[in-house]
Amino acid sequence: MTALSRRPSNDPHRKGWRVFYGDVQIGHIGERAGVPIDVDQWGWSLSFYPGTEPDDGAGGTGATFEECRAAFERAWEELRPKLTEENFEVWRRERDRTAWKYRMHDLGLPMPTQTTTGWSKCFCGADIPISCEEHIHTVHRGIGE
Template structure:
C-alpha cells in the first residue's frame, strides 16, 4: 500500500508498505509531522481546490465547457478598454493602440 498527501506537502515515506498495518503506522507518523504547522487557511485552500475540481469535472461530464474554453469576440485594448472585434465600426478606434503595442513589443514593425 502507498499513501500520499495533498500536492505541495512534499512528504514521502520512502515507498510502499508491505502491509496495511505498516502503511497505517507510517501514515500516523507522517500525519503527526504534517498537521501541526497547518493553519485553517491551509485546510480552506484544500477545500476550495477540491470543490473547484468537482465543479469542473461535473461541467465536463455534462458536456459543458469552462468559460475560458468558450470562443469570444471580445478583446482588450492595450489602453484597457474592452471591445467586440466582430463590430468593426466600434473597434477600429482601438487599432492604433494595438499596432503601437505590437511595434513596442517587436511583433509588428
C-alpha cells in the first residue's frame, strides 16, 4: 500500500503541510490562523474529488501536529477503501491540464479555442487542436506535480 507523505505548503498564507497519497494531494495539516491562544492551534482537512461525496471529507483540530496527523491517518483509513485508481487518474489528469493551461497563459500562447482555426502551438512546439487532452496527458504528464 502506498504510504502517505507530506510536503511543505507553498501557500504563504497557509503554514503547514500538504499531505499526499503517492503523487495525489489528499489534504492539509497546518497551523490555524487567527484563533485565540486558548484553543487548538493546529488543524487538518482531508478531502478528495472525484470519488467521494462532499460529506465524505473530514477535518478537525488538535493541540499539536502529532494529534492532527494521527486523526488525519484514521480518517484516511476510512476514506481510502471508497476510492479507485480511476478516481486518482481523473485527479492527475485535471492537475496536469490545469498546470498546462496556466503555463500556456503565462507564456502568452493562445489556447486552440482562442484561434479561428481551432489550432494552436503548445509551448513544447507541437501543433495542438481543440481536443488536446491526449497531448497534455502523454507529452506533459506530471507537469502539475
